[in-house]
Amino acid sequence: MEISPSTQRIPIQDVIFQETEDIIETEQNEALKAIRAFLKGKTAYDVLPLSFRLLVLDTSLLVRKSLNILLQNGIVSAPLWNSKTSKFAGLLTSSDYINVIQYYYQNPEKMDKIDQFTLDGLRDVEKAIGVQPIETVSVHPFKRLYDACLKTVASKGRRIPLIDYDEEKQREIVLSVLTQYRILKFVALNCKETRMLRKPLKDLNIGKYDDLATATMDTPVIDVIHLLASRGISSIPILDSEGILQNIYESVDILTLIKGGIYNDLKLTVGEALMRRPEDFEGVHTCTDQDRLDTIMDTIRRSRLHRLIVVDSKGRLKGIVTLGDILEYLLLEAKDETLQPK
Template sequence: MATANEHQSERDTIESLHRDNIFNFFRSHTAYDVLPESGKVVLLDASMSAFGAFHVMAANEQTAVPVWDGRSDRYMGMLTVSDLLEMLLFCTSSENNFKDSLRSIDLAYWLSNSERPSGCPESSVEVKPDDDLLCVLRTLLRNDCRVLPVLEREGNTPLLNQCIIGQITYLLLFRFLYYHQEQDLGTLKGTLREAGIGTMEASKVIKVHPNEPVKDVLKLMSENGISGVPVVDANGKFMDMFSDADILGLTELDLNVPVEHALQRAENGESKPKHCLITDPLSKVISCFSIARTTRLACLDEKGSLQGVVTLVDLFKFLAGMS
């Protein structure tokens, strides 16, 4: 009769086999495979103002957009919601009218003269369509960015030598992996704390309250280089997750509204659970990410109190053996 240790050893072997399958999946698929078969690439001209860029990105529900300099026919870099966040904060500190200040900033000046916000790739960071997904993932992680442009550079002219065919985010990469590898992902055992994934100490999690103005929340995110914060009530119970992408719902650009109201506008009546239990096995956490379609989950105890945060970055570091 097999002993308990032998059963555990067998389970560990099976889990290791499934993790190898996931690793091999990354090696056998390319950046081009991840891109949607049909869709559009929204492109911003470098002469556009920050005010115009905000409304284009909001109207098209884009969290990152490539910027093209039409005068010199060259790719300048990616404009992300983190850029918009920094632009909004910059203009709130200006002595001029807030919206006029946004209109006075053009994208060419911003990308050429401003330090890249946390999570934004430098203009030189990119991947090719035939790069395998392990290369894509490592490029994301090593450059600490949340989005990568996919550029084709095999044309015969300067214009065709920098053809932008799409972009890859952690969320797009996760959805592709989950669609094809759900069975292997479902075998991962152990909790987040046991696997050493995420921030599992409540005292270390940066959080806000629902009545705090959006402006103050954006400052907090900027100062700490993070893309989102949990919103908790006076008793520490989790309510929602505010991310930099939610600023796209502030079409009136009123940064004095409470963060609770900003979330209601952003969700537009469609609220998905953005949390998991701290005791959930990894397979359940992965399922929660799939349902929520978000890059960040709050980790709660059985009473609904916030105990930690886990992100897709944390998850991919674990899967790639880089945690």
């Protein structure tokens, strides 16, 4: 049979490539459906380990003492309890300490009273500096894990307390705190379909790649604090003069500097402050936009991380992908999903 001059042969490698892309797309969608079904079939309680420790802080506690308690126990957040009302009063995080720093930075004449400041005064601090109020979102432990995830994503928080209610005593009970990391690790360990998430980051449209807040080793810590507060973020990549990633400064690093109520160290440079970072720092987790979601989920299964810094082949910063970004993609990539839990 003769082929007319206008007929063009499609190279066989292009056909194979297209078939491979179609297979990956199909498997990706099947994996997302399976993961969502898995989350809808589990409760928030299912994620909790067999044994765990929970610290709950009373709102009458001094801010300075609360900080020491967090550091002594190696934790970065804790549920708050109002003993007067016998109710959950929100979640204390590193952002609240940053708010206190911002408040006294704007009102230096009140610095001498900082040691008498209690946790129930955090609301006044929020109002004074015009920031978001302390996190109060929570979920019942026997709600669907899917709904707990939706609440976490909607609130932009990295963790959500599990609050039960004792009918006999007519009071709330703080059961535990569920983190995005624990949720994603639970999925990675128990949902084999994560191995089918073979699309690279560049094709997923997740993470932030423009207008990134950055600093250098010479940047004063107080400037980084202002950036964290104004952007509502939890970390700042530290770059050299060529934009190559050197380290990362996290909001939790500030807790070490203000331990014991000493606030003068905020004039240190980032480089000097990082020298005081605890030796058990988990390191900076990096990836490229070519990394696939299945390998990232495997990393979450094996290592504790909170975010991935996206770099190019030379180590230059390109973007940041948080666990919240990944969780939101797993939940909401389908067009018929919304941010409203049932």
